[in-house]
Amino acid sequence: MNWLKNSVTKLKEKIRPIAKRWQFWRLLIVLCLSLFLVMSVYFVVLAKTAHVKNLQATLAQTTTVYDDSGAKAGELYSQKGTYVSYDKISQNMRDAVISSEDRNFYHEYGFSIKGIVRAALLNLKNKVMGSSAIAGGGSTLTQQLVKNAYLTQEQTITRKAKEIFLSMQVEQDYTKNQILTMYLNNAWFGHGVWGVEDAAQKYFGVHASELTTSQAATLTAMLPSPALYNPIDHPQASINRRNVVLGTMLENKKLTSAQLKSAQAAPMNLNDTYDNTNNYKYPWFFDAVINEAIKTYGLTEGDVMNRGYKIYTTLNQQDQANLQADFNNPGMFNYNTDAQAASVVLNAKNGGVRAIVGAREKNHTFRGFNYATQSKLQPGSAIKPIAVYAPALERGYSIDELLPNTTRTFGTSNKEIHNALNVQTEDVPMYSALEHSYNVPAVYLLNKMGVNAGFTSTRKFGLPLSDKDKSLALALGGLTDGVSPMQMAQAYTAFANDGVMSQTHLITKIVDATGKVIVAQPKATQTRVISSRVADNMTRMMLGTYTNGTGLGAAPAGFTIAGKTGTTENPNDTENAQSSKDSWAMAYTKDVVQATWMGLDDNSKNNSLPLGLTATMGPLVKTSLEQILPNTPGTNFSVTNPNQPVKNKQSGNSMDWSNIVSDFSNGVDKAVDGANKTWHTIKGLFGGN
Secondary structure (H helix, E strand, O other), X not given: OHHHHHHHHHHHHHHHHHHHHHOHHHHHHHHHHHHHHHHHHHHHHHHHOOOHHHHHHHHHOOEEEEOOOOOEEEEEOOOOOOOOOHHHOOHHHHHHHHHHHOOOHHHOOOOOHHHHHHHHHHHHHHHHOOOOOOOOOOOOHHHHHHHHHHOOOOOOHHHHHHHHHHHHHHHHHOOHHXXXXXXXXXXXXOOOOEOHHHHHHHHHOOOHHHOOHHHHHHHHHHOOOHHXXXXXXXXXXXXXXXXXXXXXXXXXXXXXXXXXXXXHHOOOOOOOOOXXXXXXXXXXXXXXXXXXHXXXXXXXXXXXXXXXXXXXXXXXXXXXXXXHHHHXXXXXXXXXXXXXXXXXXXXXXXXXXXXXXXXXXXOOOOOOOOHHHHOOEOOHHHHHHHHHHHHHHXXXXXXXXXXXXXXXXXXXXXXXXXXXXXXXXXXXXXXXXXXOOOHHHXXXXXXXXXXXXXXXXXXXXXXXXXXHHOOXXXXXXXXXXXXXXXXXXXXXXXXXXXOEEEOOEOEEEXXXXXXXXXXXXXXXXXXXXXXXXHXXXXXXXXXXXXXXXXXXXXXXXOOXXXXXXXXXXXXXXXXXXXXXXXXXXXXXXXXXXXXXXXXOOOOOOOOOEEOOHHHOOHHHHHHHHHHHHHHOOOOXXXXXXXXXXXXXXXXXXXXXXXXXXXXXXXXXXXXXXXXXXXXXXXXXXXXXX
């Protein structure tokens, strides 16, 4: 040991002159004080910029969603209950909380010195024992309030420091009674219940103002851990904990001994009168609003759900309610119960989302997967107007240009391309090739123009492509990744809106709980992608889809629409010519654009859908449009259909349904959209993945 003592002595002798020369200890003190000053300034600035003065208004209000006419459409909230004022909370509840949670609440300034010291000693003990945990405890009611309102639940020294400085700021801006009221209205009581009013009704069937001593003690006992002490799941633990709270009330002179015995003897009579029916009645639209607020405007889910915002949107409540009801009717999907589906309806002039349904479901999952906005699907022939025919018209082709329609080879490999079900005809005008969704004319035209023409056009319409999509497979919708119904609907606004594409959006304005406008107008743009002449001619060609072509039988009665259908081959059933995986229907007027998809996802038990719109979701397209279009201005197209719709010989105003049935049964060129039946094969032929 002598050698160790000698080594330490020599080390001290070497360090002493250096420390003396550089005034080591003074320097250390200065550094510590500087660090303390910097940290103090940081936490003070944090507290001053936390908008504490807005806290009461924020906690008292729920986030409200308004529709396109300014009418209330519903509410968004998670950590929210029914907010009640101080005088609507029973004295029993106030006494129980103060006695159990913070006896010195009315005598401290936001934090407790004793509590902090106690927590510090526990932390020191943890360090000595080798534990990395940060000791809890020592938090006042004010600290608990700001932790729930502003901070995370992580146990760190930094979070604790923020908590203390924010608590001091809250104490400066609010009275003790206001703080207690905010705390009780923002407390979590388990079983989906926030706030003392809803908790009183959930567990006892009374208002917060009517809580007895025993009931108040029971609710207070739950505050540290509702999962462990709620009387529904753990009745005995709840009673034991309740009696502990009653004991603290006696110690705090809020009860007499006689009152204590009476309260402890009171039976635990539960009565649930809490109505948990909220106003989240348009779940897919509201989910999309939250997603847009986060992605586009930089808010958090907690901000949106709990800050009492007023969010003004493009929602049309009538359209949304009808579309939701349609999706709940299996007959709209020809009773293909295993198939998924999604639909979005846009304002054609500005891109505002009027209605959206993201899946077929029994029970909605909050912010669950949305096929309308998040899916990457093969668009099939629905992409032909964008990738083939619009760029052709821009290059001087006319809508009655004759195109070959017999099986032929394309590309350097001379691979054979044929129409669905091997249909072959004489040369057909371009409008007929589009409305019947023939394969050969589309591939022929893209090959003649060059793949880059279609690739550039498709990107200009806002659809996501990769360089791997530079192949003739693009003509038939064979993409590397895929598109969503929302992206397709946005692209089609260019056809409906004289060549100007409108970016989709749901939010038009956001106002916070104090009335401050934080979003004044939507971050949405409009871009001209084609000329009005090309847009008009594209509409002329697509007017035939629902009167003479592949959408026959799905047209809304009494209305004129344009659009395009799409079908993709089922890779699990390539030998069956009547099998498909995806069905698309694009439909538009001058006022609205609707994109609807139905298909098989990875969870489907069946491996096949029938072929053609009529056999898949034709009833949905027809019915939903008959509900939507009367709710629009009814702006007429300025162009006419190059075809004459099939007419009944006995009546000039009705379709000849015998002809429709005949067309459908004969297969081939009118009632079946098979233009993309071979896209999977063609994709491989031309280098797609």
